[in-house]
Amino acid sequence: MPVLQARKLTRTLPGPVPVTLVREIDLVVEPGEFVAVTGPSGSGKSSLLYLLGLLDSPSSGEVLVDGAATAGLSDDQLADLRLARFGFVFQFHFLLPEFSARANVEIPMRRLGTLDGRAIRAHADWLLDTLGLAEHAGKLPEQMSGGQRQRVAIARALANDPAVILADEPTGNLDTKSAELVFALFRQLAQTQQRAVVVVTHDNDLAATADRRLHLVDGRISP
Amino acid sequence: MALPLGLAIATRHLLHRRRQTVTSLLGVALGVAFFIAIAAMMQGFQRDFVSRIIDVAPHITIKDEFRAPPRQPVETAYPAAVIGLRGIKPKDEVRGLRGARSIIASLEEMPGLKVAPTLSGNILLRFGAKDISANITGIVPDKERLVTKLEKDLISGSLDSLYTAANGIIIGEGIAQKAGIGMDDMVSVVSPEGVVMRMKVVGIFVSGITLMDNFETYALMKKAQVLQNRPNIINRIRIRLDDVEQAADLAKTIEARFGYRSESWQEQSSNVLGIFVIQNAIMYSTVGAILIVACFGIFNVISTVVFEKTKDIGILKSIGFRDADIRRIFVYEGLMLGVIGVILGWALGYGLVEFMGTLDFKMEGFVRAQGFVLYRTPKHYAISGAMALTASTFAAWLPARRASRLQPVDIVRGGA
Numbered sequence: 001m002p003v004l005q006a007r008k009l010t011r012t013l014p015g016p017v018p019v020t021l022v023r024e025i026d027l028v029v030e031p032g033e034f035v036a037v038t039g040p041s042g043s044g045k046s047s048l049l050y051l052l053g054l055l056d057s058p059s060s061g062e063v064l065v066d067g068a069a070t071a072g073l074s075d076d077q078l079a080d081l082r083l084a085r086f087g088f089v090f091q092f093h094f095l096l097p098e099f100s101a102r103a104n105v106e107i108p109m110r111r112l113g114t115l116d117g118r119a120i121r122a123h124a125d126w127l128l129d130t131l132g133l134a135e136h137a138g139k140l141p142e143q144m145s146g147g148q149r150q151r152v153a154i155a156r157a158l159a160n161d162p163a164v165i166l167a168d169e170p171t172g173n174l175d176t177k178s179a180e181l182v183f184a185l186f187r188q189l190a191q192t193q194q195r196a197v198v199v200v201t202h203d204n205d206l207a208a209t210a211d212r213r214l215h216l217v218d219g220r221i222s223p
Numbered sequence: 224m225a226l227p228l229g230l231a232i233a234t235r236h237l238l239h240r241r242r243q244t245v246t247s248l249l250g251v252a253l254g255v256a257f258f259i260a261i262a263a264m265m266q267g268f269q270r271d272f273v274s275r276i277i278d279v280a281p282h283i284t285i286k287d288e289f290r291a292p293p294r295q296p297v298e299t300a301y302p303a304a305v306i307g308l309r310g311i312k313p314k315d316e317v318r319g320l321r322g323a324r325s326i327i328a329s330l331e332e333m334p335g336l337k338v339a340p341t342l343s344g345n346i347l348l349r350f351g352a353k354d355i356s357a358n359i360t361g362i363v364p365d366k367e368r369l370v371t372k373l374e375k376d377l378i379s380g381s382l383d384s385l386y387t388a389a390n391g392i393i394i395g396e397g398i399a400q401k402a403g404i405g406m407d408d409m410v411s412v413v414s415p416e417g418v419v420m421r422m423k424v425v426g427i428f429v430s431g432i433t434l435m436d437n438f439e440t441y442a443l444m445k446k447a448q449v450l451q452n453r454p455n456i457i458n459r460i461r462i463r464l465d466d467v468e469q470a471a472d473l474a475k476t477i478e479a480r481f482g483y484r485s486e487s488w489q490e491q492s493s494n495v496l497g498i499f500v501i502q503n504a505i506m507y508s509t510v511g512a513i514l515i516v517a518c519f520g521i522f523n524v525i526s527t528v529v530f531e532k533t534k535d536i537g538i539l540k541s542i543g544f545r546d547a548d549i550r551r552i553f554v555y556e557g558l559m560l561g562v563i564g565v566i567l568g569w570a571l572g573y574g575l576v577e578f579m580g581t582l583d584f585k586m587e588g589f590v591r592a593q594g595f596v597l598y599r600t601p602k603h604y605a606i607s608g609a610m611a612l613t614a615s616t617f618a619a620w621l622p623a624r625r626a627s628r629l630q631p632v633d634i635v636r637g638g639a
């Protein structure tokens with residue numbers, strides 16, 4: 001069963017001049033699949049990701065998670081679904097500035113509350129270590145470089161072992177080598193842990209390493 | 224990391240805005256401290272006054288007056304008719320309580336009270352070149368000592384010397400000082416009836432109630448009756464109760480039974496007690512105003528935090544925080560400011576009260592006092608704490624609700 005599915009997904013911002021961000025997108029993502037989304041700036045890549053991640057609701061069409069419709073869900077139910085099933089990495093790394101790297105990574109786990117404090121800390125440290133940030137765990141975001149922050153954001157997205165990872169240009173701030181490492185990590189998460197990964201990127205070489213490539217132009221999938 | 228997540232986030236928010244946090248904490252603390260200090264002072268004064276009144280004054284006074292004007296015969300004859308009477312002249316009757324002897328006898332049969340008859344009237348006290356208008360109360364010392372504290376209030380002389388001296392008078396210290404009268408001095412007492420009597424000061428009292436110390440004098444009942452030219456007449460019956468709380472009810476019962484106006488101590492001091500009500504209203508509104516200002520402070524900090532933390536709210540929501548989780552974070556912030564402010568305020572208020580307790584000065588208003596009379600009670604702490612917490616929670620609630628309603632997509636779409 002596909003873990004994530006979009007049917008005729010359309011999002012139009014209302015207003016005197018309505019703007020359509022995303023038009024009639026059909027998409028099926030199976031567990032273990034690694035999908036790259038490419039397209040020119042302003043083509044609607046971020047908007048698509050927000051819809052797939054249940055942060056935004058479509059004007060028409062629908063998103064299915066684990067085969068179930070999400071249209072009728074309450075805000076609280078959507079929040080719970082995001083917490084347990086999704087991991088987000090935003091285009092502009094968004095960390096809580098008052099919390100250390102480790103504390104940022106711990107937040108989703110603490111909210112979920114299935115692990116105890118020790119296990120949460122151990123898991124956070126393991127994630128940071130995996131992303132090569134072991135010695136930065138105690139630092140505040142302002143004490144880290146852009147690339148390091150981006151990697152902390154990735155670690156946080158992985159905290160609750162999400163079934164779906166949605167990343168919006170996660171490698172935008174990284175050098176080629178780090179970017180390749182992050183992509184390798186995503187690929188590995190998909191292959192060995194059967195997670196679905198949808199990554200927006202401008203980098204064609206990286207996109208080429210994905211299982212599938214989705215090219216957006218003007219909010220539509222172009223072949 | 225033992226803190227619950229919401230509290231941890233709230234704490235960080237506040238710690239990162241130290242100056243604003245401290246300002247609003249001080250606001251709450253000052254409101255609470257002032258309340259405690261002012262309440263201790265005002266209630267201390269009020270309770271002191273009441274206890275002095277209860278101590279000094281009779282609990283019920285039966286007067287030779289009627290609350291309603293007497294019914295005219297024509298009204299009694301035609302109870303259903305509409306009657307307008309004009310220019311009714313009061314009869315020039317001898318005033319006084321009629322049947323006082325039997326009233327006193329039946330009162331004395333009631334349990335839990337003591338009764339003393341008196342005759343009170345105005346006089347002019349003449350000493351040297353000084354004329355002082357005063358009130359003279361004719362008493363029966365053996366009964367009076369059961370009903371008022373007069374005997375204990377004497378700073379010199381004794382109640383019994385009224386019996387032994389030829390024409391003894393006991394005066395308040397206020398009068399004594401005003402006219403420079405001392406013990407054993409002879410004064411001339413002039414009554415409105417034109418009777419003049421040479422009297423010897425056999426006692427001086429201080430009740431602490433300014434009005435009494437400046438106007439009251441006491442003599443034997445017989446002398447007062449001679450002065451007022453009202454032989455065998457009494458116009459007041461004073462009653463002291465074992466249980467002061469019964470005064471108002473009992474006064475009504477007595478009035479209903481004997482017809483004469485019977486005033487409880489509350490009614491007799493109603494002007495002062497009324498001032499107390501106004502005082503309390505002023506106190507509550509002043510402190511209320513301080514707390515409202517403090518709440519604006521809290522509202523301000525939390526609104527600012529919500530505004531500055533819009534991005535964080537977006538992240539938390541996209542991670543999977545519910546609206547209620549977000550709301551809780553900011554309500555926690557208000558509560559933390561409230562709780563810490565209240566604790567600071569309690570400490571400050573306690574300090575203020577203790578400081579006021581050390582002040583030493585003489586004051587003469589309704590009562591004579593040495594320093595502040597302070598009333599310390601946990602109730603003041605509870606009331607001020609509850610008011611401040613309610614107010615700060617409410618002040619936090621509004622921005623918290625706004626924060627919880629933010630749509631994450633609107634925030635993340637905005638970008639950096």
Ligand SMILES: Nc1ncnc2c1ncn2[C@@H]1O[C@H](COP(=O)(O)OP(=O)(O)OP(=O)(O)O)[C@@H](O)[C@H]1O
Nearest residue numbers: 013019021040041042043044045046047048091636
């Ligand atoms: N709030 C808004 N009001 C009006 N138009 C908007 C709004 N947000 C986005 N858009 C428009 O919607 C389109 C899609 O935006 P989106 O951010 O999804 O593009 P993108 O593919 O992620 O671009 P980039 O590669 O630059 O991140 C753009 O043309 C953008 O100008």
Ligand SMILES: [Mg+2]
Nearest residue numbers: 045046091168
């Ligand atoms: Mg984008």
